Amino acid sequence: MKIRGKRHWLWRAVDQHGVVLDILVQERRDQVAAERFLRRVLDGEAGAEPRVVITDKLASYPPASRRALPNSEHRRHKGLNNRAENSHLPTRKRERILQRFKSAEHAQRFLVPFSAVSNHFRPRRHRLTASTYRQFRAQAHTAWQDVTQAGVRH
Numbered sequence: 001m002k003i004r005g006k007r008h009w010l011w012r013a014v015d016q017h018g019v020v021l022d023i024l025v026q027e028r029r030d031q032v033a034a035e036r037f038l039r040r041v042l043d044g045e046a047g048a049e050p051r052v053v054i055t056d057k058l059a060s061y062p063p064a065s066r067r068a069l070p071n072s073e074h075r076r077h078k079g080l081n082n083r084a085e086n087s088h089l090p091t092r093k094r095e096r097i098l099q100r101f102k103s104a105e106h107a108q109r110f111l112v113p114f115s116a117v118s119n120h121f122r123p124r125r126h127r128l129t130a131s132t133y134r135q136f137r138a139q140a141h142t143a144w145q146d147v148t149q150a151g152v153r154h
Helices: 031-044 061-068 082-086 088-097 104-121 130-153
Strands: 009-014 020-026 052-055 073-076
Touching: 009 031, 009 104, 020 031, 020 104, 031 061, 052 061, 061 073, 104 130
Parallel strands: 052 073
Antiparallel strands: 009 020
C-alpha cells in the first residue's frame, strides 16, 4: 500500500481457518522485517510455534523463518498462501472508503481492531449451510450488542 507516496508492506498472519492472527505495517520487506513480524506473531500466540508456515516467494522468508521458527516446516509455493492474500480484500476495500491511510501508524491503529471485528462478523462459509451461516451471524450480532450496551451502561 502507498502512504504519502511511499510504499509500505502489509504483513498479515492467518491461521488454517482464515482467521487473521496479526497485522503489521512496515516500510521494509527484508529479512529483519520478516523476522520481526514472525516474532510478533509468536508473542501474540503465547509462544506456540506452528507446525507449518506458508509464505509467498520472498527471498527474505527462509532465513527469517529459520531464525524465528527453527522447528517449523516452511513452504513456499504459488497459490499456497491464498488465505492470507484473500484476507487482504476487506482491508483494501476499507482503505478505498477511507480514501487512503495518512500514516503507517494510522493504518496500524485501524487494521488491528478492524481485523478482530472482521473475524467476529465473517464466519468462514466454505463448510456452512446458508441457515447455519445466518445463525452464526445472528449470534455474532447479539454478542456485539451485548458488549456495546454493557460499555454504555458503565
